[in-house]
Amino acid sequence: MINLPADISEKFRDKLNKKKQPDWISPMLAKLTHDVFSDAEWIFERKLDGERCLVFKKNGKVELMSRNQKELNNTYPELVRAFEEQDTDNFIADTEIVAFDGNVTSFRELQKRMHLKKKEAIESSKVKVFIYLFDLIYHDGYELDKLPLTERKKLLRELLDFEDPIRFTPHRNEKGKEFYQEACKKDWEGLIAKKANSTYAHSRSSNWLKFKCENQQEFVIVGYTKPQGTRKGFGAILIGFYKDDKLKYAGKVGTGYTDEMLEDLHSRFQKLEIDEPAVSGRLPSKNVHWLKPKMVAEVAFTEWTSTNKLRHPRYLGLRRDKKVKDVLKES
Numbered sequence: 001m002i003n004l005p006a007d008i009s010e011k012f013r014d015k016l017n018k019k020k021q022p023d024w025i026s027p028m029l030a031k032l033t034h035d036v037f038s039d040a041e042w043i044f045e046r047k048l049d050g051e052r053c054l055v056f057k058k059n060g061k062v063e064l065m066s067r068n069q070k071e072l073n074n075t076y077p078e079l080v081r082a083f084e085e086q087d088t089d090n091f092i093a094d095t096e097i098v099a100f101d102g103n104v105t106s107f108r109e110l111q112k113r114m115h116l117k118k119k120e121a122i123e124s125s126k127v128k129v130f131i132y133l134f135d136l137i138y139h140d141g142y143e144l145d146k147l148p149l150t151e152r153k154k155l156l157r158e159l160l161d162f163e164d165p166i167r168f169t170p171h172r173n174e175k176g177k178e179f180y181q182e183a184c185k186k187d188w189e190g191l192i193a194k195k196a197n198s199t200y201a202h203s204r205s206s207n208w209l210k211f212k213c214e215n216q217q218e219f220v221i222v223g224y225t226k227p228q229g230t231r232k233g234f235g236a237i238l239i240g241f242y243k244d245d246k247l248k249y250a251g252k253v254g255t256g257y258t259d260e261m262l263e264d265l266h267s268r269f270q271k272l273e274i275d276e277p278a279v280s281g282r283l284p285s286k287n288v289h290w291l292k293p294k295m296v297a298e299v300a301f302t303e304w305t306s307t308n309k310l311r312h313p314r315y316l317g318l319r320r321d322k323k324v325k326d327v328l329k330e331s
Contacts, residue, residue, distance in 0.1 A: 015146040030208035047190040050098035094135035134169035184213035216300040233262030249281030256315030
């Protein structure tokens, strides 16, 4: 067990703040970027496709809290027991709870656990969950927010015994581009890039960045939604693909546009409006304009859902080299 502040090197002692352990802290959040980079001043961690969780242990009592302050103890009792059995007490750690589909963390697989409420159903579930720790925010009377990230991770590594289901989140130094290419080949969700000397901000910060591994393919534009607030043109396009000669709805795409794109596409859309949708499926009904299926968009996304919708879609542009009827779901 580490002994704060004795295990903090002399140059970081003045960054410690003695304070009573809080009952809640807001987690640090990453910003999405599409500019993958390598940098000696950054570290790179695997992006885990799970449920964010803050672990509070105080006087032997363990609380697992979601990022929106919902207690998760009843959902993951095996994780609570694992932390109760640890010798270390009085700490706050930042983590992600995951389940696996093969070697890949899968939010869809975790769904089979996270919505169970009855004790019997949880105990009989075949979905194994693990908790990956990646930051240490507080320990034994001291806030650690102002310590550099690498120092916090070093203390975290020394603090706990990492045996399943508790796992440490490793990182790589400097070579973000190489690691990202490897991550995408392994079908990971992506990477988190973190500035090595950064403090822990209780908000979204550009010191943590998300590199997502994306899929992309063509989709037929079947409609659009009205813009909200000060947005120009439209809010999102509605897209679909063909299956057995029928156009199937694949959801909305609301990001990836410049103001110029919004205005240009909207002017094109107005010439194609129709009264009834040309697409089938569970369709939105409010603030929607339907279009003749004449235009094809290239869309990036992280994965398909079980209901043939896209997760985290992003508009890339129009395709002129693809016939509408040739737009099928790619696998």
